Amino acid sequence: MxxxxxxxxxxxxxxxxxxxxxxxxxxxxxxxxxxxxxxxxxxxxxxxxxxxxxxxxxxxxxxxxxxxxxxxxxxxxxxxxxxxxxxxxxxxxxxxxxxxxxxxxxxxxxxxxxxxxxxxxxxxxxxxxxxxxxxxxxxxxxxxxxxxxxxxxxxxxxxxxxxxxxxxxxxxxxxxxxxxxxxxxxxxxxxxxxxxxxxxxxxxxxxxxxxxxxxxxxxxxxxxxxxxxxxxxxxxxxxxSLLRIAMGAAERALDTLTEEGTLASLVPQMQHRARLYELLDYEDYNRFDTSIFTYTPDPARG
Ligand SMILES: C[C@](O)(C(=O)O)[C@H](CC(=O)O)C(=O)O
Ligand SMILES: [Mg+2]
Known part of the structure; x- marks a missing residue:
């Protein structure tokens, strides 16, 4: 994280x-x-x-x-x-x-x-x-x-x-x-x-x-x-290479949007939101938030 x-x-x-x-x-x-x-x-x-x-x-x-x-x-x-x-x-x-x-x-x-x-x-x-x-x-x-x-x-x-x-x-x-x-x-x-x-x-x-x-x-x-x-x-x-690939895909997507008025046909080629979150360790951030939120100071230690 x-x-x-x-x-x-x-x-x-x-x-x-x-x-x-x-x-x-x-x-x-x-x-x-x-x-x-x-x-x-x-x-x-x-x-x-x-x-x-x-x-x-x-x-x-x-x-x-x-x-x-x-x-x-x-x-x-x-x-x-x-x-x-x-x-x-x-x-x-x-x-x-x-x-x-x-x-x-x-x-x-x-x-x-x-x-x-x-x-x-x-x-x-x-x-x-x-x-x-x-x-x-x-x-x-x-x-x-x-x-x-x-x-x-x-x-x-x-x-x-x-x-x-x-x-x-x-x-x-x-x-x-x-x-x-x-x-x-x-x-x-x-x-x-x-x-x-x-x-x-x-x-x-x-x-x-x-x-x-x-x-x-x-x-x-x-x-x-x-x-x-x-x-x-x-x-x-x-x-x-990866920039060329990404820019090639971006250019084709902009043409598709102009031609079809929607990007719906390209959704299967897109990186899924779930996969993006996986690469970002999204879950770990949720766990961090939860553990901080549920943390209570030990009353004995004041
Ligand atoms: C390796 C390089 O120096 C780079 O900046 O990536 C370039 C790559 C390129 O322009 O294709 C290079 O000079 O080869
Ligand atoms: Mg260089």
Whole structure:
């Protein structure tokens, strides 16, 4: 009730343990706290907090307009309602090394289990669109060094994302991934890999967990969890998928309302009120109210 019982420190430790097994962990993007509850209820291993979703949610394109406070606020709202580890998209870290350090501490305070910092120039662009630019190797590793030094919980997962593949090619991505790991990155997010062989090559090049981004309408094909596990990927994110599904359904519903003058035909597709209440632990709140209401102070104790 109210918030998840698992502490941020426990979630971080649990994520480290799960990653050490080498199994593939699935992190669907939660577009709000309620959808994070659903992700947990359905048995997934973690929730992803996407920058693209946060900006879209605010009616903005994903071009570096959101602020650290907005990302930290949304991270806190999501992290506190789930026992699952949350991994948040920290974009470029909102500036250069000093800003990155502050970003890490703010997100750590928000209760996330991990975050990724990318090597795009400020302001960043969606990783699957053309026209993005990356910083030089020395700036990229300084961001990661700053991030690693800034965390207070050594279990906070600092993941380095490199966007260099789409700009300078796959070999550059391998070289940069190695340099980022040398700088202290706990995991690598190679953005916009073209095929499984490219993921496999990154996997072979570094000895830390590797993330695959299965975002739709992007540059990577949508591989199955079995295919990704086969090449040794450790975390897979579906960053915007649930938002896309929900928005697709919302758009169709608005058309139906216009065409039919009622939403009655769509009721079977809606999440039932009872199911919503189940996800919200509604019953526990009733029990809480009842127990407080029937509570009587012990007369003997005055
Ligand atoms: C992962 C990502 O950084 C995000 O913000 O969710 C985006 C997703 C997307 O725009 O599809 C990305 O740059 O890949
Ligand atoms: Mg992003």
């Amino acid at each position: 109210l918030y998840a019982a698992t502490t941020a420190a426990a979630k971080r430790a649990a994520l480290r343990e799960r990653l050490a097994t080498g199994e593939l962990l699935r992190f669907p993007g939660a577009f709000n706290p309620l959808s994070a509850r659903l992700v947990q209820d359905k048995g997934f291993e973690g929730v992803y907090i996407s920058g693209a979703v946060l900006s879209a949610d605010l009616g903005l394109p994903d071009i570096g307009l959101t602020t650290l406070s907005e990302v930290a606020g949304r991270s806190k709202q999501i992290a506190r309602v789930t026992d699952l580890p949350a991994l948040v998209d920290a974009d470029t870290g909102f500036g250069e090394p000093m800003n990155v350090a502050r970003t890490v501490q703010e997100l750590e305070d928000a209760g996330v289990a991990g975050l990724h910092i990318e090597d795009q120039v400020n302001p960043k662009r969606c990783g699957h669109l053309d026209g993005k630019q990356v910083v030089d190797g020395s700036t990229a590793v300084k961001r990661i060094r700053a991030a690693v030094d800034a965390r207070r919980d050594p279990n906070l997962l600092v993941m380095a994302r490199t966007d260099i593949r789409a700009v300078e090619g796959h070999q550059a991505a391998i070289d940069r991934a190695k340099a980022l790991v040398d700088a202290g990155a706990d995991a690598i997010f190679p953005e916009a890999m073209r095929d499984l062989a490219e993921f496999a090559a990154v996997r072979r090049a570094v000895d830390v967990p590797v993330l695959a981004n299965m975002t739709e309408f992007g540059k990577s094909e949508l591989f199955t969890t079995a295919e990704l596990a086969d090449v040794g990927i450790n975390i897979v994110i579906y960053p915007v």
